[in-house]
Amino acid sequence: MPFNKILVANRGEIAIRVMRACREMGIRTVAVYSTADADSMHVKYADEAVCIGPSDKSKSYLSLSNIISAADITNAEAIHPGTGFLAEAPHFAEACRDHGITFIGPTPENIEMMGDKARARQVMDKAGISPIPGSKGILRNEKEAIKLARKLGYPVVVKSAAGGGGIGIREAYNDAGLLNAFQLVQSEAKSAFGRSEVYIEKLIERAKHIEFQILADKYGNVVCLGERDCSVQRRKQKLIEETPCLMLNPKIREDIIKSLIKAIRNIKYTNVGTVEFLMDPEGKSYFMEMNTRIQVEHTITEEVTGLDLLKEQIRLSAGERLTLRQNDIQLNGHAIECRINAEDPDKKFMPSPGMIDDFHAPGGIGVRLDTHIYRGYKIPPFYDSLIAKLITHGKNRDEAISRMKRALDEIIISGIKTTIPFHKKILEDERFLRGEVYVNFLNSFSMSE
């Protein structure tokens, strides 16, 4: 047993996901919660629970001192940050290290290296992974941006180096648009992240978002668990993910995996990680960014590999060696995940927190539901709208899709609005069925069609 007790510094379904892995491993768990989450499932599920502050996340789930104190008083040896909140904050990983607590994730240096998106592009380029054509590092001023944009050819995308979660990204189609975008992204980034540095990339039209799952130990062993296609997005937020990607040529997949393994070893990255690419219609892939945490959509990779990624991550964090070799990785069948959010798809996805009056979970072969909701649970308005992840696994894509349709018909969540009707509609869409979905697909998709 790598640890006796782990504190989970998160809430919602991801907190439950981490605790489930701990329970199977015989590791005791500590939940932390804000006063708004006293009735939340993760508080009930954990062996112990510590209240770390008010509903305002900056005083609870983002409070380093409160979380580390909670780990101290409960004698937790390690902290799992989940996804979101402090998962990609290098200073949190560092604070854990300073207090002799294991941070379950990559090193603070790894997080910092990839957290600066402009630097990450340079690092990966040097390691042999081509980034999207664009600036080498930060742009100093508008003049430099215009010069480069003309060289790349419009349209281009202006991005914040500190960016994340779809913030600080704007497209530009000409010089005037670029000047405007440059200033807007600078000010958005300044207010959201406290840093205004920007860089530009060429806009890849009809691009698919594909990302590769990595596991790496600190002894230089790296495996890649294939890709996930996350092209069904709304305003840079993923809604449906699947693996494998229908459009990815097997030869190209093999090449990417080979060069990725080499690159990850080269940059001395450890733990779990996801390398995101944009793939153009010719099948050429360009590095976009790397996420230095377990991701929401890790579930579909688990379904096709049969591996428990949380257990793998916990073992890696305890300093264990990877026992898997790349040749051991078998990808079986096809898996899809639909993110069920408390949002009203008929009202421009307006948030819909509130009381769950009734809840019935779908079941049967090949169906998995990761959720923290229960009948009578009141979803607070303060946090993420993700309330459930519905995952289906089939021997091929058609089976995974028909299974997903069945599961979406079976699931009952009433009292609030959810994205379930949206998912049903997408699964009937001709373009989705052909696998021809690009990241801008939802711009041309209407709920009332």
Add this chain to the structure above:
Amino acid sequence: MPEKKGLDMDILKEIIKIMKENDLSEICIEQGGLKIQVKQGYTQPTHAVYNVPIQTIPEKAHATAETQITEDSSVFISSPLVGTFYESPKPGEEPFVKVGDSVKTGQVICIIEAMKIMNEITADMDCEILEILVKNGQSVECEQPLFRVRPKA
């Protein structure tokens, strides 16, 4: 913790002394149906306070406020959803509207933040703001009155 029933306080003192010397935080002794459980008081370590950037997604959804008619000629504009009320686009900036302002249909009058999304709330009629019924940063319920306004003919 049992206090009497054959418990020798000297032994207990001895145990605590041993615990302190060995820096133990918890001890449990069972002997012939007698159970002694001792916990050493934890000292809260001091930590530096860090400033963490808040991860918000400034995605903007639009919602139209619902209106309710009152007895006089004024009406209430209520929140279409549960969340946190903000009077201005960003902290420290001028509020969207002030008492006495005239607003037009579709004009943004406040933001309700719910589930990490900043929802811009717009007026669904031309009106004059008579009263602002909630404070900046206050939690509001669905259909809670936010503004008292006088509709313009």
